Amino acid sequence: MASSAASLYLDPQIRDWVLFPITLVMILVGVLRHYVVLLLQSPPKQLPKAAIREQKALARSQILRATASFSPIPPTYYHAISKHLSDAFESGIYLKDGPPQGDAPTTPANPLTDPAAMDGMMSGMKTQMVMMVPQMVIMGWITFFFQGFVLIKLPFPLTLGFKSMLQRGIETQDMDVRWVSSLSWYFLNFFGLNGLYRLLLGGDNAADASQTMTASPFAAAGAAPGQPQDYSKLFKAEREHLELAEGQYAWIGDGVEDRVLRRHRRA
Amino acid sequence: MSLASALETLATYRASNTRASQDVLEKGSLILKSGAASNLGDDSWAFLEQLALAALDVGQIDIADQCLQKLTEKFPGSPRVEILRGIRMEATEAPQTVLHYYNELLDANSANAAAWKRRISVTRRMGRVEKTIDDLSQFLDTFYTDLEGWLELADIYSSCNQYTSALQALSHALLLAPQNPFTALQFAETAYSAGDLPLALKTFLIVVDMGEKDLPSVQDLPPTGLSVRAWYGVKLCARQIIAHPSTTSSASNTAVPKSIRQIDEVATERLLVHYSGRGNDRSEKRVLQSWLAG
Numbered sequence: 001m002a003s004s005a006a007s008l009y010l011d012p013q014i015r016d017w018v019l020f021p022i023t024l025v026m027i028l029v030g031v032l033r034h035y036v037v038l039l040l041q042s043p044p045k046q047l048p049k050a051a052i053r054e055q056k057a058l059a060r061s062q063i064l065r066a067t068a069s070f071s072p073i074p075p076t077y078y079h080a081i082s083k084h085l086s087d088a089f090e091s092g093i094y095l096k097d098g099p100p101q102g103d104a105p106t107t108p109a110n111p112l113t114d115p116a117a118m119d120g121m122m123s124g125m126k127t128q129m130v131m132m133v134p135q136m137v138i139m140g141w142i143t144f145f146f147q148g149f150v151l152i153k154l155p156f157p158l159t160l161g162f163k164s165m166l167q168r169g170i171e172t173q174d175m176d177v178r179w180v181s182s183l184s185w186y187f188l189n190f191f192g193l194n195g196l197y198r199l200l201l202g203g204d205n206a207a208d209a210s211q212t213m214t215a216s217p218f219a220a221a222g223a224a225p226g227q228p229q230d231y232s233k234l235f236k237a238e239r240e241h242l243e244l245a246e247g248q249y250a251w252i253g254d255g256v257e258d259r260v261l262r263r264h265r266r267a
Numbered sequence: 268m269s270l271a272s273a274l275e276t277l278a279t280y281r282a283s284n285t286r287a288s289q290d291v292l293e294k295g296s297l298i299l300k301s302g303a304a305s306n307l308g309d310d311s312w313a314f315l316e317q318l319a320l321a322a323l324d325v326g327q328i329d330i331a332d333q334c335l336q337k338l339t340e341k342f343p344g345s346p347r348v349e350i351l352r353g354i355r356m357e358a359t360e361a362p363q364t365v366l367h368y369y370n371e372l373l374d375a376n377s378a379n380a381a382a383w384k385r386r387i388s389v390t391r392r393m394g395r396v397e398k399t400i401d402d403l404s405q406f407l408d409t410f411y412t413d414l415e416g417w418l419e420l421a422d423i424y425s426s427c428n429q430y431t432s433a434l435q436a437l438s439h440a441l442l443l444a445p446q447n448p449f450t451a452l453q454f455a456e457t458a459y460s461a462g463d464l465p466l467a468l469k470t471f472l473i474v475v476d477m478g479e480k481d482l483p484s485v486q487d488l489p490p491t492g493l494s495v496r497a498w499y500g501v502k503l504c505a506r507q508i509i510a511h512p513s514t515t516s517s518a519s520n521t522a523v524p525k526s527i528r529q530i531d532e533v534a535t536e537r538l539l540v541h542y543s544g545r546g547n548d549r550s551e552k553r554v555l556q557s558w559l560a561g
Contacts, residue, residue, distance in 0.1 A: 052378050070445075258526070
């Protein structure tokens, strides 16, 4: 092995005209992509008042429930609030479009016909395009011009298992695993530059490949806040949670006099 | 005062929401004159906003105008700057004009919480209490988690002697900040004003309990700060309940504790302990003793 490694010498021109350019181009494209994504991002959508009210209605009951077993408020007030919320959820006055009328269709709107949902999906797609297109171009550039180039020799020995990772595009059995091919150098950079981007552009930069590559454009749209949710169903479920919390309810003032007296050794 | 330390103080004020307007103005105008604000980077905009608010607070409208000018140039159409402009208008313009301005902002975006809150505060200042309560209730129905809003509502109700409604508003505030003894104390005092003595007693005891819970040994320590006020409340309620046990009623059906006499004793003792460690000045203690006796 040592003899075959020693018999291979790389032209310094490969270092100057292939290795460095690939690395530099990838870094610059990453930085550029970050700024393009920033430009493409549409401003966050303004929700109308009624929609916010609908969203926050659930939070109201969650806040009430959160402290139910050591509630800071006395029983009359707790039960009044709990009953009010429960009634409101049943009649649906917190729904964005007001209480449902009779037998109106209750199927959720198709996200593809709703322009608001479409916007969210489109922004996800745009980000994906900015992500994918430059990577494909760079990869095409490397395979077209530098197919089969050996670029660099790693300064440490590796086992044969790394051969497919480090010598992609070179089908030789005998070459030492320490030699890295051009295509493999591209992949190493692709996944390895995220740390550098984080240094250059800050924590939540858009150049970071690891986050965006894992998410498909449609999955990103699904998680967007604009996605339609059937609040009347959520409200029904929340009513049951409220009833459960009612059973757990205890006022923090129950027995507080005993706690204080015990601390002052009077009980 | 060096520039660096002035900047640092201002940043601390911003982080802790301290309203030390005079101090902010003195340090801020120093920085503004020296032109160091441009070296701050993105922090400089927050600094300008802080200085503008402080200047308005103190009445230095020209400085506020300078800041506002810079901010408008940098962020045209920013909702935050628009609110700042509104606050600037409140300082000099007629309330109707400002109200109109806020109405326009809300027409453009009905969910602009900051403009809505400003509008409520302007209506309150104009003395239109009913309209304020209406508007504020609607606001809180939409933005339930606004703690300041609930406290403000309680304050408005209290100022109209509507203590029961104030208690309802405060109970929401308590839900939102269950760990804050000041809210609990306000609840207790409002309950006392509403005439619900057992509820007030219980809540005063909750405040005491909150303050003592984490102390290693309460017996040796005199009560301090909030606890003193709470103990006064306990004493006040306990004394009246003991004096008129039959007429004590509770709108919230809170039971009078059985150990009411021990509570009364402990409250007396704690109050005396608080004033006993105060050196030669005996007059405070004498006043307290005569109150306790009376």
